[in-house]
Amino acid sequence: MKTGIVYHDYYLKHEQGPTHPERRERLEYTIDQLREEGILEDPKIEIINPRRATLEEILSVHTTRYIERLKSMSEKGGIIDLDTSVPVGSYDSAIWSAGGALTAAEKVFNGSVKNSFALIRPPGHHAKPDNGAGFCYLNNMAIMIKNMIKRRTIKRAAILDWDAHHGDGTQAIFYDDPNVLYISIHQDGRTLYPGSGFIDEIGVGEGKGYNICIPVLPGASDDVYRLALDEIYIPLVEEFRPDFIAISAGQDNHFTDPLTNLALTSRGYAEMMKDAVILSDKLCKGRLVALLEGGYGVEGGLPYVNLGIIAAMADIDITNIREPKIYEEVLRRRRRDVLDSAKETVRGLKRILKDYWSCFR
């Protein structure tokens, strides 16, 4: 079966300001790379047209008050926080983006495609029920999951959020929900926005034990992510047995990203996605959706990372996924040996989580 790519030129439209990093240039090079690689017409790939999310779908996550405020700001222009302005027309861009996430899941569940990657903008994982933040207006991931559960398409979803920033919005929305396992690997909150996502943030009430934060230190590279997947993500998801696997695919842990300090390579991304695909095959008939979140290494990172992710999803050979050699020096300077500290974090997490998960006992 095919891999869907949800994309429309509409996702190029939104720009917060003429020089804001969350800009159309993020997707332009990726689309060029995908065209040149022939992937957009590969028989294993299907390009999917998105739709807008409906108000009802959005209100399953966000408050009426916030949506009214966002709509009115979007008419005249406004501001949410220092990083997040609301230029005229943002609301429409945001509902196209959320609609792209919904479309991606719908196409997987109606059997048109095996899995899908929504190349959507603006991103969503910092958006909380009552406010936007950190370049995000609507929480695309939460809108997708909540509506799939509401429609009884799924019962249990496992989210892996590998964006370099902690997905505080998604965490807040599902913090008390035992049906949504939220696992975030991100740069340590002491060194990066939004400053949260520590190992003791494990959920509340019935949701306790279903929220997992894996902070990693600046300089963390493929080996650290490998450890996090092998030791935490894979065993947890296998025990949780979701009927749907979702990924908040932020591409800003790439070693060329100007806003973060991590050092993942495009091959590292492809390998992570490959693991997620294997898990989805094993647990939920391959049903997997990835949503684009952040990622600002527009030139040396995004084209190769997105290509690698799509190749891994579509079971296309990833052995040649890498960055051009001129970036080797950048990687060498950025990468730090922080594996020992990561092992320490993993041990700490297992201690905290062992009361909730038999795999850690």
Add this chain to the structure above:
Amino acid sequence: MKFIGIDVGGTNTDAVKIEDGIIDYFKIPNEWDSIIEALKKLGDAKTSRTVVSSSLSLNLLYEEKGGETKTLIMAGPGLNFSNFGTNIEGCINHRGDIVEDIVVEEVVGKLLDKKDNLAVVGKFSNRNPSLEEKILNIALNYYDSTNIALGSDIQGLSFPRRINTTILSAKVKRSIVDLTKAIENYSSSFYYFKGDGGIVPHNLAIKNPLDLVNSSPATAALGAYYLTGEKNGLVIDIGGTTTDFIELVDGKPKLVENIELCGYKTLIRSVDTWVVPIGGDSYIDFSSNSIGLKRKGNAVAFKGEYITLTDLLNCIGEKIGDYNRSISAMKMISNNYRNLAESLVEKAIDLISKKSGNPSKIICTGYLGKYLAPMISERLNCSYIVPKFAEVANAIGAAVSRISLMLYQRIDTERGRIIWNGTVERIKDDARSLSREEIIDIAKNKVRSLALRYGAVEEDVKDVDLLYFNSYNIIRGWYKSGQISDCIVQINPGISSEVKS
């Protein structure tokens, strides 16, 4: 001014001369040098504008006579393309920057395993041809330049399609060069007719010989429009070997991007055409009473040995060639030869009509156009036109067409580069931001000046269409450091204003 059009079809080579609106023509049977024969016969090709439409390159590919191709690819990082050719070091990225250089010793090593011709293709080479050019310089020690094709001569994104197109190009390049040399003896500056309905100077066609693919149906469309003035309709060109279908929209043949050719997915753009292998020379298979879908030789009416569709038409009242020979031959097959001929012609009409869709009007050209048009139109329940000179509409289409050019332009102001059809030029660094109108104007002016240089007249380059536009800013560290824009413009195919006046 005299306008000469020469069309090499499946059976005949047709030549027309148009002077002051008066059409003169002759047909000669196809031989390998029939173009030269036609030029000799025309005599005054040097003082005329000569356009040649030849299916030579296509036939070479169909007959798999293009030889073996050595393919060197620079896939760089990304997907694995090793099944397309021999991968070597070297990489151009999406910006058109050299991000990995070639290794000369490696290139030399790979070239030692020599084949008939060579294709050199890099990812994104259309945005920077310099690595391919470096390899070309090395390869010239092993291959003649007429046997080497470069990917950067082929526009549009898609590495696998560029590889395929370059391979096919390498296979046919030599034959086009040879043909060009032969024609040059009789006409120093002539044009080739392209598959998109326009014409190009011969030296440009050598660079990308696959532009000539499907030129024959394209000439039929242009010829049909010139002869009838009908802007819309389905052109059915019934020749000796095949029947070609082309839609005419607003006086231009309908075009299609990225055609598939001989099983290769390519970046070639040509008329949207389809074909049934039925023509006047289709032999009749009396063992199954059906139309044999190939040519075995001339019709009996033209001194051939096999009864063909042309002979059948002679048996139901037409008078093509030596029609009595056709009738005598059919009488030997059946006493009731007339009924048999009628039923077999019906079968041919069936096969052609089935492929015609639901047109509201058909324009029939080609050697059998006028005989079959009434029957096809009746079957399709539509009106029909058979223009005067329908039998040489292809050659007429070639003679009257104008120069059409497509230009791919990419401007990267941060890098100070402007790329026109794979050729990189510098622009001033201070040109940081251009408006949409400025970018389009640069492209339109460029394509106009190129067309004028190739011999177009002012009137023909007035209308330039914008086919694609995209531009965005390059931001580095919260500052705008440049702008990238892509735009594709084209001078549409059509009838040259020189002919009209």
